[in-house]
Amino acid sequence: MTLEKQLVEKIFYEAFLQDNSSDHPVSLLGEALSLSRHDEAVDVSNIRYAQGEVYFHNKDFESAIFKWQSVSNALQLWAGKNIGDAYYAQGDLAKAEEIYLSISTDDLTLRSEIALQLFSLYIKEEKLESADRIIKQIVAVHPDYPTLTEIARVFYEENKDWDSAVGLAVSESVRTKSEAWFGVLISYIDSGAAANFKPDYFNEAITTAKSVDFTLFERLTAALWSLYRNKTEAFLPWISNITGLLNGSEAATHSSEQLSAHFKETYLYLVNGNFTLKIIQPLVPALVSNWLGMAGKSDVLFASAAVLSWSELFPESIGKDVINRAENLIYDSEKQYNGLENGIELYQSIVSWAEKNEVAIDPRNDWVIQELQDLDTKHLLVAGNSGNGKFTFSNSLIGESILTPDTSGMIAFKNHQDVIIQRVSDAGAAEITHQEFYDVTGRRQNRDLIEFKIPSKFLRENRLSLLESPAFNDHNPEKNPVLNYLHYADSLLYILNADEPFTAKDRENLMLFREKAPDLPIHFIINSLDAFYGKDTAARVVQETASSINAYFPNANVFAYSSEAGSFKDYRELSEFIQAGFAPVSLEKERTAKLLFFIRQALRGLIDKRLELEKGLDHTIGWDVDMLSKLKGASNQLNDLEKSKAARIQKSFSSIKSKVRAEMEERIPKILSKTADIITDSMDVAAIEAKTNDEMNLRVESYIDRDILPRFYLSLQEWIKTASSDFNESQVFLDEMKAGFNKLYEEDRLELTCDFKVLDDWRRDADRMTGGFRLEKVNFIKASPQAFLLKSAGKLFGALSQNNSMLHNKYKQYVENEDYSEAAKRVTDKFLMQFDMFEKSMERDVKMFFKEPNKELNSTIDETEKTIAKNTAKLENLKQNPAAYFDPLTLFEVRLRSYEWIMIVDKEVQYIY
Template sequence: MARNFYEENQDWKSAVELAVNEGKRTESLSWFTQLKGYIDEGRTKSFPPDYFIESLLLLKRLSMAHFEQLLSSLWKRNDDEKEFLLWVKSLNSLFQQIEYDEDEIWYETQDLFQEVFLSLIKGKYLIKEVEKLIPDLLKNWAMIADPPHAALANGAILAWNDYFPTTLEQAVVEHAESYISGEVLAVKNFDESFNLLTEILQWAKNEAIEIDSSLHLEGEPLTVENEDILRRLQAHPEAERSEKLLQLIGSILNNMLSKKKEQEKQLIQNIQWNTDVLSKLRAGIHQIDDWKDGKNNLIKKSFQARKEEIRDSIQSGIPEILKSCSDLISEDSDFKKLSVEINDEMNLRVELYLREKVMPQFQLKFQDWLQEVEQELKESQYFIHELTEGLNQLLEENKLQMECDFQVLNDWKRDMERMTTFVTYEKENIFLRFTPSQFLIKSAGRLLGSIPQNKGFLASQYKKLIENEDFSDAVQLITKKFLQQLELFERTLERDMMLFFENPVSEAKQAVAEMEKEKAQYQKELDELKSHPERFYDPIVLFQIRQRQLEWLDIGSVGQFVKDDKIL
């Protein structure tokens, strides 16, 4: 009733505890069967591995078959779990408490030990994580193994002892040596060796470790591909195939070690190369910026000089033109309308001067400026091309395509053509301005202009006024309006020069960003390699231990084995 209640309410913790407790109390196999069902269904993941040791010890006494089935279910439950190493520790503890009977056959359990051993040394764990677990595991495995499994277990003991000679009891090692040297080993060593090779190649692929595409084995090249290896080894007698394959595995492991050293050396070289190239790229960017600033200043000064020449031409010519309008005045002039007429004539003469005298100068000066600018920009592009070629040689590829934007020059030509084609002149109040001298003479003209004897006096006063008048305000206003478009154009020069150089600068900065990222990645890999060398070297050692295990089985004699290729 309690079990049904827990299951209906999905209270699996209580259901598992009930099965464990009732199994111990009643020693009924049905409760252990129920417990196995919970384990297979994944209901026991919240329990620590050693929780089930007492149940297993009891079940071993009750039923060997049920014991092995429950143990196998626990193994499968922990196969991919983070607490796998804790479970191995519990497994060792369990078998240290078990009473052994020589007549017992451990059908499933010896396969379990082999799987656990291979899981610990297939490159997933570091040596410091497994070195305290494997000695007890191997001793327990050898204790229960039948002849085929005993060969693997004792071969593993000797292989582990070759690399970690102080971790196993001397009696265990001597028993393994005696077994290996005294038995005719009927082990499918080639299959085991080929499985090891497959795991090594997969590990190398996952770790992005390149292995030489062709390795020589006794003068015979073998491509590191499973199919090719199988095909090539079929030329060899069956008795030699395992030996040849193990020799190839040894060559691959040694090759991986040398590749790792080459990788570290290459990372250091790559970082130094990136550092040098980055320095050159940054220097190139500074060169472009300096060149750009220099050309920008040169072009602006050249523009400003021509603009000031036009300004001087306007400001020096217009006052004389305005004063020359005194020739319009005579005693016959209509003094009531004379101020308006003089103002109109002044505007006509100024407009004519701007159109016929100033505008041709304007056109010539700025056509010359455009030619000068075009030469400067072409020179800039040549400089950029030279810089690009040098940087690409440094980069060892045509990575940079730094082209300047000559659309800027086209836009300038269009704007200059528009500004120099015609004069837009707005009529100004040159002689109708409210000044004391103009106010007096204009008032006198309106009051006295109708009296004939006063006309001579008025004419002379008007002439005198025009010839002595300060027209600087009007001249400044006319000049400002005439040069207004040039002023606007000048304010865009710096922006346009930035646009002209924008692509080269952007290309170089993009290259810098990519190389900084690349350098950072190389540095990260190098730091990881130096700070955690065990992440690479430990799996290699463990693969070598497994290779050594198979070599012990292949040789079958202690005296023939040479211990000369360890990397410790």
């Protein structure tokens, strides 16, 4: 046993024990200490150190401390550590910590033991930060110390300190090259514990794993790949990092199904419209190059195609040796792939991207792509010149007389238990009625596609979809829409005129077909031959026609068909003829080629859409700016109209009110003066004033009630009538404005309806205000000195009959000559008070009348301004950052080109360019 082990386990004392002795170690060590006094060669410190160990094991910690304090030789530092252990054992943790921290030594074992004791002490005191610090320090200094790294790992895991745990696992994997530590590291990565680390943190671990065992490297790399695949911000740095590590390394030429799957998934992710070229151009060449080197058997074809498609679009981005290897592999590899599924997945990605970017794939193109995925139904395209009986032939197959010589557009007949007609146009797909079907297909220029589902025995039994095309005429055959659907068809039946089969016009049409779709099987129907020839002549015509056709189309077959016969034999023979006309290759592979063709069409359409979008935004912004100017002008006109109508109506009312005021202020004083006629000699002098004042109030109130109010009422009715006329004129003006705007908008966008209830309110108010007037009693006779004297005189001399006549005359003169203008003004003000209030609310009422049109115009202005701002920002973004739109389309093309490369090397089916 080594000295270090004895010191660590505190069994140094065993060196002093005699093998055959049964004496207690305390006795033996005591005897040895006693003998040492007579032998200077014996180191007393060693004995005391050993005694301390024995006392410690027997829990006599004070004696142990006493003995260790006396050690002064090379064991002094170990003795110090043991003293700390004794205090620790007694529970005096503070003293123990103080002693441990006081010891300074270069002995790694002693340092490790002290560190472990401090680590245990700190955990006991729940000083986890201190425990973490001390364990990290000693692991960094002496990681080989037994169980040290395991203790650290357990501590980190228990405290969920995953960053420290991962760091330890990385450093120990690199240091020890132990599969066990690599296993721990991989388990951390799989659990997500390594998510906080940048990809390059693991470079040394990856390189070490590669040097230890490829399977270990594969497991570690795959774990990290999965980790960073779920961390968007770190995934691209990871791709750059791992491809950089693999470049030129031996591992990059080692086949790995597991890593190949990650390469494939990453490649598809990068070229799936998520990024601009600027971001991924530096990544893809190294990615596909390394993928090619590591591709498993199932992926080598795809990896080769990825290399070739990328290098084709970005020449010189990939080394020639890699390209040569890809070419060799792609031609030599087994053609085991699911091309249709890959194409569908690509198309779905394009559709999602288009929706996100607010652009739409042509609905007709989308319809074709959806139909190509149906491998249970074959597509038969019927074409021919006008007058060849094409529609009659198709009607006989469908079993219904649906088509007429005037039918235009493409019509796809499909068997279905119910009749359902769907129109596919620029606006999308929508179900239509029979009448709408004939309306649409009766137009000369009809770009729409009609899907016509109908119960059809022939289509059902032959599992066919019949695509009917417009008949060719002498004008612009290149514009016939059938040319856009040649790659939809699995076979084409060309209808010939029995009277003059295979004319120069027919050949011209057929040359167009062969130019557009050179591998489309074309066969021929001579329709209603029996109507022109006898049996023998008919056979000769068929034979001669077939010979002429075969000079141009060696593989074409010719069938004589009478749509009038309709016998079982005729239908069976026709069925056999049609079925034999389809290409013998795999339908799935043939459809894959067609699917890729239409996907490329969709991509081209989206490029055009971007240009259209830019033009459309320019036009829309310009149109909206023009409309905004018009709307603001209309709003200003409406404001001016409102002000002018309010002023006119208010002025008219004010004029009526002024006339009433002038009349009342003129008439009331006269009425009051004439009240003197009630004063007679017989009237009690003391009551003259009261009676006269009462009479004055009565006469004024009567005047207002019987004279002023009726005429005021009539004036108000006339005023309301005039206001109504003004309002009607305003509404007519607004109706014209509305019609003009709605015509520009091409929809009923504006209403601009005024609130005529204002007139009803005014009528009600006019009735209320002129319905009657009650004058609160007014004291018309002023308390003037003259009146006062007259009153006094009345009291003094009233009893004297000779004075009565004089006093009555004085009162009469006073009433007749008094100035009542101020009193008349007060009465008039009081009477007109409610009319004044009505007048003050008039401007608000007129505003209420125009409220909705104003609100509507202002709302439309706000909306238009927001639309202009939104579209302007959108247009600026499009112009400033075209890469954001075009780069994803380019990357979709890279992916598409990968699938096209696979089709190109597949000898079973010809790829469609």
